[in-house]
Amino acid sequence: MPSATLAASTSPGRDGPMSDLDAAAQTVPDRGAGVDGLPTDGFLRLIAVMSRLRAADGCPWDRAQSLRSLQPFLLEEASELFEAHEALGEAASQDAAGLIAARDSAGEAERGPTLGAIAAVREELGDVLLQVAFQAQIASEWGWFDVHDVARGIADKMVRRHPHVFGDERAEDVTAVLLRWQELKLAEGRGVAADGARRGALDGIPAALPALLQAQRQGEKAARVGFDWPTIDGPLAKVDEELAELRLALASGDADAVDAELGDALLALTSVARHANVDAEGALRRAAARFGRRFARVEALDDGAAPPGDRASRLDILERRWQQAKAEEFASKGVAAGQAGAGREAR
Secondary structure (H helix, E strand, O other): OOOOOOOOOOOOOOOOOOOHHHHHHOOOHHHOEOOOOOEOOHHHHHHHHHHHHOOOOOOHHHHOOOOOOOHHHHHHHHHHHHHHHHOOHHHHHOOHHHHHHHHHHOOHHHOOOOHHHHHHHHHHHHHHHHHHHHHHHHHHHHOOOOHHHHHHHHHHHHHHOOHHHHOOOOOOOHHHHHHHHHHHHHHOOOOEOOOOOEOOOOOOOOOOOOHHHHHHHHHHHHHHOOOOOOOOHHHHHHHHHHHHHHHHHHHHOOHHHHHHHHHHHHHHHHHHHHHOOOOHHHHHHHHHHHHHHHHHHHHHHOOOOOOOOOHHHHHHHHHHHHHHHHHHHHHHOOOOOOOOOOOOOOO
16 A cells, blocks of 8 residues: 655644644555554655654753754765765766666676675765755754655656646757756746846856855856857866966966966866766866865875975985876776877876
């Protein structure tokens, strides 16, 4: 027998909000309680646990939290999820079609990430989901909404914004989907600010986003209204232009000019990334991780042959160690160091 739909935690005319624990208890027996008295269904169990932790006789730490105090935890958990994605290797970059092809063509032993990497993603997704459940529980205690309202709201929005899937419209490609998404968003009133003024194309990008991600999102939104280069040659030329201006600024000794031109060069690079369908933030994160791994190997290989004070000799030795670390990394992947391309991963 299918599980019954839970009632919303708030409704007009009620004396107060129904707790998620009460709502979870209204499920049918086939999704009933386990030996600990909590629902066995995964999602219902999570919200029941969260409600219990926030109860008067619950956990002092959980009861002491607020929406604001949870903000750094949400950022931390999202960052840990990103790290877990990296351990998946190529599997983390496969779209739906690529996933099916890789799954169907690979042998069991070559199917991709390790069980440990997969388990790590599952665990980190759970930690992110906990933050959603935690904040929704606090909102339900205020009487604003509950986690079921959150889930229904996003599900309804996805149905509205995908008329080519749930309706009679057609969308030939990703570009058409994004353009229609923007049209529907404006039709829903999301293009109007609280004071009634029309919102700009770049409004709504969170100021707290990491800078590279924020810049790439700006470029994406500007491109949707036609402000973009037709090919990747445009942003590549812009990078060259900005680097030339950066050299002039460095030669001038003007710190403010250096700051501005370096920022412009980084901004132009995010446009290159966008045209190449690369996540600039993720690319830099992966490059930093490569540097960290290789430098740790350099330190392990360093035998102190040149004294620290002999800068030129020491730099030469460390450079040789660096090239050795790179060669070992490429060899472990079955790639010759020269084949990797001196320009692509020079350091």
